[in-house]
Amino acid sequence: MTSVHDYLEEFDDIPGTRVYTTKRARQGYWLNQFAMSLMVEENRTRWKADEKKYLEDWPMSAEQKQAVLDRDYNRLLDLGGNIYFLAKIFSTDGLSFVHAVSTMTGMSVTEYQDMMMNGGRSPVGVRSIKEGN
Amino acid sequence: MARLTAAIGSSHVPLLGVGIDQGKMDDPYFKPIYDGYNWTKEWISSPENKPDVVFLVYNDHASAFDMNLIPTFAIGCADEFAPADEGWGPRPVPNVQNDADLAWHIAQSLILDEFDMTIINKMDVDHGLTVPLSLMFGQPDKWPCKIIPFAVNVVTYPPPSGNRCYQLGKALRRAINSYEEKDLKVQVWGTGGMSHQLQGPRAGLINAEWDQQFMDDLTRDHDRLISIPHIEYLRETGSEGIEMVMWLIMAGALGKNPRELHRHYHVPASNTAVGHIVLEPAN
Numbered sequence: 001m002t003s004v005h006d007y008l009e010e011f012d013d014i015p016g017t018r019v020y021t022t023k024r025a026r027q028g029y030w031l032n033q034f035a036m037s038l039m040v041e042e043n044r045t046r047w048k049a050d051e052k053k054y055l056e057d058w059p060m061s062a063e064q065k066q067a068v069l070d071r072d073y074n075r076l077l078d079l080g081g082n083i084y085f086l087a088k089i090f091s092t093d094g095l096s097f098v099h100a101v102s103t104m105t106g107m108s109v110t111e112y113q114d115m116m117m118n119g120g121r122s123p124v125g126v127r128s129i130k131e132g133n
Numbered sequence: 134m135a136r137l138t139a140a141i142g143s144s145h146v147p148l149l150g151v152g153i154d155q156g157k158m159d160d161p162y163f164k165p166i167y168d169g170y171n172w173t174k175e176w177i178s179s180p181e182n183k184p185d186v187v188f189l190v191y192n193d194h195a196s197a198f199d200m201n202l203i204p205t206f207a208i209g210c211a212d213e214f215a216p217a218d219e220g221w222g223p224r225p226v227p228n229v230q231n232d233a234d235l236a237w238h239i240a241q242s243l244i245l246d247e248f249d250m251t252i253i254n255k256m257d258v259d260h261g262l263t264v265p266l267s268l269m270f271g272q273p274d275k276w277p278c279k280i281i282p283f284a285v286n287v288v289t290y291p292p293p294s295g296n297r298c299y300q301l302g303k304a305l306r307r308a309i310n311s312y313e314e315k316d317l318k319v320q321v322w323g324t325g326g327m328s329h330q331l332q333g334p335r336a337g338l339i340n341a342e343w344d345q346q347f348m349d350d351l352t353r354d355h356d357r358l359i360s361i362p363h364i365e366y367l368r369e370t371g372s373e374g375i376e377m378v379m380w381l382i383m384a385g386a387l388g389k390n391p392r393e394l395h396r397h398y399h400v401p402a403s404n405t406a407v408g409h410i411v412l413e414p415a416n
Contacts, residue, residue, distance in 0.1 A: 007291065010364045016335030017372050021290045029200050036199045039220055074333060083332040083373075084195040084288060091220040097148070097403050101336045112337060116401040120328075120339025127368040 015126045018077040028080020031068070034058040035085040038092045047092065073104050135235065135312035135319050138184065140383045140391070141173065142351070142410040143268060145191060145324045147260040148403040150224055153267045166407055169397025170268045173411055176395070177269055178277075184320040186232045186279045188239070188305065188386075190379045191261035191324045192287045194219070197253075203289050204251035206301065208243075209258075209282035210236045217257035226263050226272075232279035235312055235319075239281065242308035248301050258282050265324045268409075287325065287376050296359040298378045302385020309386070323383030325376025327398075328369070329405035338371035339406045345398060347377060348410050351384055352393050358384060373405075383412075390415045 011019040018024065025032075034055070037043045047054045055065045067075040068089065076086055090100035102112035115121060127133050152163040176182050196217040198204065212233050216223040240250050262282055270277055286292055293301075302321070309319050327344040330336050350358050358381060366375045384391075395411040 007363075011290075011367070014335070014367055014372075016333045017330065017367065018333055019290055019367065019372060020288060025200065025289050032195075032200050036195060039196075039218060044220075077332055082195070082288060085200075088195070088220050097331065101331050101404055104332060105334050105336050115337055116339075116404065119341065119400050120404075120406065121330075121335065121337040123338055123340045123343075123369055126335050126338065 013129050015129050020082045024080045025082070026080070028064075028082065030058055030060045031064045031076065031079060031081050032085035034060060034068075035081070035088040038088040044092050071103070073100065077104075135186075135309045135315065135317040137306055137309050137321060137386055137414055138318045139182065139320050139394075140387050140412045140414070141265075141269065141320060141322045142348070142380045142383060142408065142412070143265045143322065143324050144326055144402070144405060144407045144409065145261045145264040146402040146405045146407060147219070147264065149407070150260050150264040150267055153272065154225055166399050166402050167268075169399060169407075169409055172395045173269055173409070174271060176411065183318070184278045185317040186235055186281060186319045188281045188283060188309075188319060188321045189262055189265065189324065190283045190285060190322060190382045191265070192376060192379065193284050194259055194261060195288070196259035197256040197284070203286050204253075204284065205286045205293055206248065207251040207253045207284040208236060208240050209253050209256055209284070210240060211254040211256075214256055214258045214282055216263050217259040219259055223257075224260070224263050226267060227275045229258055229262070229266075229276065229280045229282065231281055232317070234314065235279075235317065236281045238312050238314075239305065239308040242311060243301070243304050246304040246307065248304050253282075253284070256282070256284075261324060265322055283382075285379050285382070287378065291363065292375055292378060294363070295361050295378045295381045298381040299355065299359040299385035302382040303388070305382065306386045306388065321383045321386040323380035325379045326370070326374055327377060327406040327408040328371050328374045330371025331373050331404055333372070335371070337404055339400050340369050340371075340374075341398070341400060341406060343369045344406055344408055347380075348396060348398070348408060351380070351410060351412060352391055355384055355389055387412055387414045388416070
């Protein structure tokens with residue numbers, strides 16, 4: 001049988017990647033549920049009218065709330081956000097997946113789009129931190 | 134009797150639904166993607182190939198399931214399912230009509246075969262399910278066959294192992310074969326993938342070589358495919374490449390040595406490598 005510890009340990013060895021583990025799911029429960037609430041038109045209207053006020057209703061950490069207001073998606077991943085839930089936030093902002101995802105890479109949208117049009121990011125060198133391959 | 138006649142693997146990138154819904158089929162960005170589905174659209178529209186029922190394996194992307202419920206395997210058993218509002222209104226596509234009698238038969242058979250299912254009656258179906266339908270059937274007023282939605286958790290880790298998906302596929306085949314109430318041609322579709330990563334500084338990862346080898350081995354080497362651990366999907370195909378375990382339910386249902394009828398591969402659609410394959414069981 002697979003050891004949970006061994007299984008999880010390997011995830012931290014992948015460069016630039018936050019695997020959505022149960023630990024993150026627990027930490028990000030309210031953050032993700034807040035994001036999910038933006039699936040409803042009426043909520044989107046309230047959210048757009050006053051983001052800070054909307055967040056008052058959700059028992060999220062101060063850090064999570066700030067990262068949402070900053071649209072700092074890498075930080076949100078660290079604080080337990082899942083990309084499919086966070087997508088509700090950037091979709092409400094009118095951003096495409098490509099646009100929002102590019103903000104996590106340190107590249108401009110155009111640079112990121114060019115990379116995708118040229119076959120995407122190669123796995124070479126970003127498979128493992130330890131192995132450097 | 135019901136029988137498995139064919140299987141289809143396909144990515145389900147949401148942008149491909151947008152392209153169809155907004156009439157961008159001939160746009161230079163989209164055309165090479167959609168052209169790779171023309172063969173299948175023609176093949177599936179001929180009477181001998183048209184399925185009566187599609188067993189459609191997909192994953193929900195925080196649409197029907199939020200963080201309150203995370204079923205590993207969920208089978209839709211109601212008569213009808215509507216397209217989900219994923220934040221910008223539901224896609225303008227027909228509701229999905231289920232063959233609920235077959236769906237309940239499969240649910241029972243899988244449970245008796247020790248694959249414990251979550252049964253869903255009320256659920257909206259998101260792009261994971263509706264985009265492959267649009268790719269294969271275009272824009273009809275109603276879908277030309279019944280569809281059994283089968284949702285797999287590939288969002289919260291751990292998702293099911295590749296081997297578990299494959300064994301479930303084998304049990305699904307036994308369930309289909311044991312349905313005696315009606316003569317039905319059934320297809321199993323495995324959707325999602327191929328390589329893509331939507332998050333973090335490594336986002337945009339694509340591994341065409343790995344993806345093509347995966348499609349090669351759908352006809353050649355199931356033993357290799359079912360032994361691929363999650364960590365390999367993550368390292369080689371990006372954090373969302375794990376969706377490919379859903380193709381292994383399709384592979385398990387097909388059994389060994391299926392015949393490849395058609396293949397298509399294109400990079401990119403949005404952040405993702407598009408893969409598509411049509412397979413026929415050996416027996």
